[in-house]
Amino acid sequence: MAGDEMTEADRRTSTPTSGDGHGSEAWAPAVVLRRGEVADIPALLAFWAVAGENASRPADDATMVENLLGRDPDCLLVAEQAGVIVGTVIAGWDGWRAHLYRLAVDPGCRGQGVGRRLVEAAEDRLRTLGAIRFDAMVLSENALGAHAWAAMGYRPQDDWTRWVRPA
Ligand SMILES: CC(C)(COP(=O)(O)OP(=O)(O)OC[C@H]1O[C@@H](n2cnc3c(N)ncnc32)[C@H](O)[C@@H]1OP(=O)(O)O)[C@@H](O)C(=O)NCCC(=O)NCCS
Structure with missing residues (x-):
């Protein structure tokens, strides 16, 4: 098979970007999840x-x-499409608590389930490590983040305030 042809597995995980649902769709490459590596750091910072x-x-x-x-x-999960990073989450486990950081999806890929896939993969990892609760820090004015976390079953804890001091 030529390198640019799509396998059946690709088709199952790809997204129709246009068409009438009767075979005329243009198919976007599949979004795959993988571990983030040191070599990804420049691309991650730009992303x-x-x-x-x-x-x-x-x-x-x-x-x-x-x-x-x-x-x-x-701990760093990356969503990649055609070799380009389109999403990330950090599934942090310190041996005591589980924290999710840096959930982000490329603005052009939002609303397609990439964020949910990343969070579910992060939760699977953290559960395996022993987590009994997941937490995420969400800025009060971050409506996009709040919608996504709420849709994924997260709720704000009104009886806690985050206290910080520069190191
Ligand atoms: C938050 C973010 C990661 C969500 O990524 P995404 O790929 O668009 O999310 P998904 O498509 O997987 O959607 C996950 C859920 O959130 C909901 N959701 C996402 N964006 C939404 C919006 N704008 N309005 C309402 N609900 C929304 C979806 O309906 C979905 O729920 P469902 O599966 O029950 O339908 C993305 O908007 C983003 O990168 N925002 C900027 C960075 C950020 O704020 N990160 C969070 C920091 S706390």
Whole structure:
């Protein structure tokens, strides 16, 4: 089979981008999930700059991501389409609690279930490690994030406030 032809497996996981539902659709390449690697760091930083929620948080930098992967090489999940990163989530497990960070989907790929797939894969990983609860930090004014987390079964804890101090 030629390299640019689509396999049956690809077809099952691909997304129709147009058409009448009777065979005339243009098919987008499948979105696949994989582990993020050190080699992805430049692409990840560029991706988060446009797709992430970047307000009120420390800036990302390559050393921090490299340290994260050095400590937990399986924690960063990437959604990729045709070799391009279109989504991420960090499934952080410190041995005690499970935290989800850096959930982000390319603006052009939103609303197609990529965010949900990433979160479900992250939850599977964290459950296997022993997590009994997942948590995500969501800025109060982040309506997009709030919609997505709520749709995935998350609720704000009104009796807790996050307290922070610069290190
Ligand atoms: C939040 C984000 C990751 C969601 O990604 P996504 O791929 O669009 O999400 P999905 O398509 O998997 O949708 C997941 C659920 O959220 C709901 N949802 C997503 N966007 C929504 C919107 N704009 N309005 C209402 N519901 C929405 C979907 O309906 C879906 O629920 P369903 O499966 O029951 O239909 C994406 O909007 C994003 O990258 N936002 C910017 C970064 C950000 O804010 N991240 C969260 C930080 S806390």
